[in-house]
Amino acid sequence: MTAGLVLVAAGRSTRMQELDKLLIPLCGRPAITWVLDALAATPGLAELVIVVNAENQEAIRTHVNEAHLSIPVTLCLGGETRAASVHAGVRHLSPTIEFVLIHDAARPLVTPALFTQAMQAATVYGAVLPVVPVHDTIKQVDPQGRVMATLPRHQLVAAQTPQCFRRDWLEAAYARVPLDSPEITDEAALLEKAGFPVQTIPGSPENFKLTTPVDLATAEAVLRLRQKGRQCSA
Known part of the structure; x- marks a missing residue:
């Protein structure tokens, strides 16, 4: 397989006290550098496109240059919505890319193993998350906050990234479904809406998204535990 990754880093961090969560230090390093470390250790990636915004593009460019990744890296500006930003990133991938990985840069604790599992599963199922x-x-509540139903918990899961899709399926979904559709909260939803089957794989509780300041403290705690584990096994 020939796989490229779109790293979504164009968000505005509105719930992070106006700070760009991707540049906030985690254990002394900007959060996005932990994602770049995971990518550098992931075999099988052919190229990387990072979708940025006008405010963080130079800082992210600097961190990418310092990471010395062995694959080609392109930066592009995102759109008004997450879906539009991802679409912009996909358009910047080379035509030879057959499988597209999509990951939120705001999930800095992702591991190379999860990237690899997503890619391998996509070769079997075509679309995975x-x-x-x-x-x-x-x-489930109504607009007034009254409970309408208690949903069956055993049938519910929380979606994460990295998600991985056959490039031709993803392009077909873009052609069929308007990107401004309110149901399109991630690319798995886009594929679902377009009629493609999407397979789930096990994610990780550590692969959470940085959303509020509390998440920063949790992420630092996880990183310290990982570093301690490496020291103990050395």
């Missing part, structure tokens, strides 16, 4: 079980009880 990692998921984790939902542990809370989920309620």
Whole structure:
């Protein structure tokens, strides 16, 4: 397989006290550099496209240059929505790319193993996403906040990235489904809406998204545990 990755880094971090969460230090290093480390250790990637915004593109370019990745890297500006940003990144991939990985840069604790599992599963299923079980009880409510139903927890999972898709399926989905459709919250939803089957694979509880300041403290704790584990096994 020939796989390229679109790294989505164009968000505005509106819930992170106006700080760009991708540049906030985690254990002394900008959060995005932990993702770049994972990518550098992932075999089988042919190229990388990073979707940025006008404010963070130079800082991210600097971190990419310092990472000395062995694959070609392209930076492009994102759109008004996440879906539009991903679409922009996909358009910058080389025509030879057969499988497209999509990952949120705001998930800095991703591992090379998860990238590899997503790619391998995509060669079998065509469209895959990692998921984790939902542990809370989920309620469906109406606009006034009244409970309409308690959803069956054993049938619910939380979607993560990296998601991986056959390039031809993804392009066909873009042709069939408007990107401004409210149901398109991730590319798996885009493929679902276009009629393609999407297979789940096990994700990781550590692969959470940085959304609020509390998540930063949790991410640092996980990184410290990982570093301690490496020291113990050395």
